[in-house]
Amino acid sequence: MTPGILDRSRSVAPPGWSRWLVPPAALSVHLSIGQAYAWSVFKPPLESALDLSGTQSALPFQLAIVMLGLSAAFGGTLVERRGPRWAMAVSLACFSTGFLIAALGAATRQYWLVVLGYGFVGGIGLGIGYISPVSTLIKWFPDRPGMATGIAIMGFGGGALIASPWSARMLDSFGSDSDGIATAFLVHGLTYAVFMTLGVLLVRVPPEGWRPPAGPPAAAPRALVTTAQVSARNAVRTPQFWCLWVVLCMNVTAGIGILEKAAPMITDFFAGTDTPVTASAAAGFVALLSLANMAGRLLWSSTSDVIGRKNMYRVYLGAGALMYLVIARLGDSSKPLFVVCALVILSFYGGGFATVPAYLKDLFGTYQVGAIHGRLLTAWSTAGVLGPLIVNRVADSQEEAGRSGPGLYGLSLGIMIGLLAVGFVANELIRPVDPRHHEPERAGGGTGDTADAEGATDGADGAPTAPGDAYDTRKDPR
Amino acid sequence: MSDHDSGTDRTALTAFAWLWVGLPLAYGLYELAQKASQLFSG
Known part of the structure; x- marks a missing residue:
């Protein structure tokens, strides 16, 4: 047929x-x-x-x-x-x-x-x-x-x-x-x-044996990037998948912490100062955050190709927590400082979304990376419920306790720092996938691309492994 | 096989495709920049 x-x-x-x-x-x-x-x-x-x-x-x-x-x-x-x-x-x-x-x-x-x-x-x-x-x-x-x-x-x-x-x-x-x-x-x-x-x-899939044009040689070998292939069904059975799930969930929840309350937060932080923020300026702040969210997706995800995926998430989670700390401690002392910290946090939020498919590819290969990505997006759905719930509940409780200004957000910011710390630890726990989860190699040295554990046959899109894509999976990821 | 194996010139198609997505995105960015400027003027 x-x-x-x-x-x-x-x-x-x-x-x-x-x-x-x-x-x-x-x-x-x-x-x-x-x-x-x-x-x-x-x-x-x-x-x-x-x-x-x-x-x-x-x-x-x-x-x-x-x-x-x-x-x-x-x-x-x-x-x-x-x-x-x-x-x-x-x-x-x-x-x-x-x-x-x-x-x-x-x-x-x-x-x-x-x-x-x-x-x-x-x-x-x-x-x-x-x-x-x-x-x-x-x-x-x-x-x-x-x-x-x-x-x-x-x-x-x-x-x-x-x-x-x-x-x-x-x-x-x-x-x-x-x-x-x-x-x-x-x-x-x-x-x-x-x-x-x-x-x-x-849209086209690359033909069997396709190779990218030769570019400048890679600066250093990527320790985490595997040549092995893991099916989606096996991927969800690995601790790596769930560590990454926690990483994404924590990073997104922390970003939503700012997004959800951006306009009232900047208004409340500077309400009692010489430079109060008007409603239209707060709307401009929200727009600027959207720009940072979008720009971070391309900027940080591209940066991860250079410094490695694990290092990139160290930055998202570690520097992100630091930015939250600066806002909590010094945010009301300087409007530019507050704005810059919030922009960096939102750029990390966007970057976290955009870098995760490449992280999955590094860990599980290209075989069913789209399907694995789909399963990982449940972390986004969870964070979408968790983030607003935490921020709104805490803000309401602080208001009932009679707090005002930056005091309304101190506890929320502390919780966000804690969540990012949890994500940071989960990222540190990520190691190369145990070979028992790998797809069997095909005769001729292939990567088992058509041996789908869920009965799928991949057909023409043979997931060729490109030069520079083959590294030792036993080393610790960068 | 690579990008440069064939004599087929896809430059016009590539330019059209990027304009197709780039123009609406530029419109969105322009609208956003106008709104964001309120932070400094508002």
Whole structure:
């Protein structure tokens, strides 16, 4: 039977295909699904048009994030097996259809359709789309996996920057009643479908035996980077996976600690000083944090290609804790110091997301790195609940205790430092994976790429191991 | 095989693809920079 157009075997790159076509393919998906973080633009119009509470209007976003985690965790192996073009097409179909169902819901004033469409159907598009380009990028850029995944995951942060002003202007034009919201949803669904099509058309997997062009020799051998391959099912049985899960969860929780309360925090810190912060300046501060979050994804993930993944997380967690300490002790003495520390923390938050696929590749190989990444994203979902819960509960309790100004946040900041310390220890515990978890080598010295423990056959995307990618797995990671 | 094995020129396609994603991102960054400037002027 002839394989379909979306099949992995039909997306093998022809001779001369530039690997620099793959990052824009990935970005077209990530810039689109990153819209999820601009959902708040629709909340006030929905609340007034459909007579909803704030909690109700948040439901589509919350369900979308839950579905992101679930579809990435449970769909990862399928994404690895069917290939990136199939995954991007599924993401496009789900994300776009989700908006169209939501448009129908707004037009007919059936809010459950908005929740089902944007939250459930669109959320599947988020999860599948988020992991769709990861393993392909790593295979095209074995010499710079951090930079490659950093570009894509930076796109997820950039998606909200585009959607937020764009959606707001659309609502201004179409109106904020149910018909206006329905039209805006419809335009979103159609536009994102066209925009994401570029990714479906452009994405290619490298052919068997492909090697990156020779660049400057690596400065030092990477002790942690393995040539062995570990399946997703085996990966979750290793302590390395769970140590990294803790690292990601702690880093994200600490970042959310700032994100969740950024505007009130800077206002409260400088309320009693000669330089109080106005509401519009606080909004500018929040925008600047978004920029740091996005820039950190590319900057720090690329840096990890040079200094090694373990060292990069030492910086995220160790220097991050130091920044929190500076804010707690000296934050109210200097506004520039407060802003710089917060920006660094947010850049580490973004960097933590973007560096983790390359860390997984170092530990488990390229075989099912996308699927393993999908399973690891449950740490994000956990942090998404944990972070706001800690910060809001603590802030409320401090207010009830009669504290004000910086005193409101002292305990929260202390907790964040503790969480980062836990993450730092978990990162230190990461060692190369025990060889008993490795896939058996194929005859001819291959890496066992088609011997999928879950029954998958990888087909044409043979995960060739590139020069400079082969190091001793027995040494301690850098 | 590498990026440079073939005579096929993908420069135009590569430029188009990067513009496709770069222009919306530039719009988003511009809007963000305007908002962020309120920190210093507000």
